[in-house]
Amino acid sequence: MSVFSFVSMGTKAFGNIDTYMYSSIQGTIKSIEAVLRAGRINDAYALLRKYHDSVVINVYSTLYLHDHLSIENFVVEKINNWLQAKESLPEFRVMSQYIKASPALKPINDILNIDDRYKKLRSRCNDHMHYNFYRHVMLNDSEIHIDNRGEWLDRLSRDALDLFVLHLGYVFFLNGHYMMSSDHLDALECGMQPEGDSQYWVAPYIQEIFDNIITPHRPDITATIKEWTTMQLS
Incomplete structure (x- = not known):
């Protein structure tokens, strides 16, 4: 949604x-x-x-x-x-x-x-x-x-x-940007200044999917995403 x-x-x-x-x-x-x-x-x-x-x-x-x-x-x-x-x-x-x-x-x-x-x-x-x-x-x-x-x-x-x-x-x-957490937009909706680069934070459930499913199966995919995209996977 x-x-x-x-x-x-x-x-x-x-x-x-x-x-x-x-x-x-x-x-x-x-x-x-x-x-x-x-x-x-x-x-x-x-x-x-x-x-x-x-x-x-x-x-x-x-x-x-x-x-x-x-x-x-x-x-x-x-x-x-x-x-x-x-x-x-x-x-x-x-x-x-x-x-x-x-x-x-x-x-x-x-x-x-x-x-x-x-x-x-x-x-x-x-x-x-x-x-x-x-x-x-x-x-x-x-x-x-x-x-x-x-x-x-x-x-x-x-x-x-x-x-x-x-x-x-x-x-x-x-x-x-589909993967971003809600922190950036939540701050804007509350009239607050978002934290720096918060638009690049991934949603917690996305990070969990990578930690538990994708990275164990295809670590090369995770490494490529981290190297070539702006979203901040850990």
Whole structure:
């Protein structure tokens, strides 16, 4: 909800379009949880592909707005038309290539593309989505005994974590102010002078996410964010 106060420049939208993207992603993650409780690993992977799509769409639309917004181009038609259901966004491959080619994202792209984990992740999602192998059929039936079902759950967990890291890393580079604590705005609303550089302090729950989840899993991502962005992660 704290993101909503930042208006999405380059569109005619009221408020922030990312707010609803994030709540939609939240819904997808809750759907993954629900189908896993029913033992349907295959369906969970289909939803994980949707999660991947949502992350790329969010990063692409944000980056495209940053690249094309100007005084002469105050409304970026491609994104605004998408919001108005007048034009669809490019296919996944085109959006991914646009993100990878961005000079603004080069530091984090260099880290994210150092191995092929996301290519393999996408391939796994597609295998489940299209039933490329018979074992994916069996993984959607909780009544069938499969010896390595636990291994598939562990793999799904790691894949979901990798997508979470991917998304949060890009958001820090594109909209780092989304991560700020409330101290700066709280001071202004109370008529007080904010402490120096308080606009760069991250919210406590963001720091906790990095301390407990992201840094243990991908310390290289944390180091890159600290080196190349203004937000003050500890």
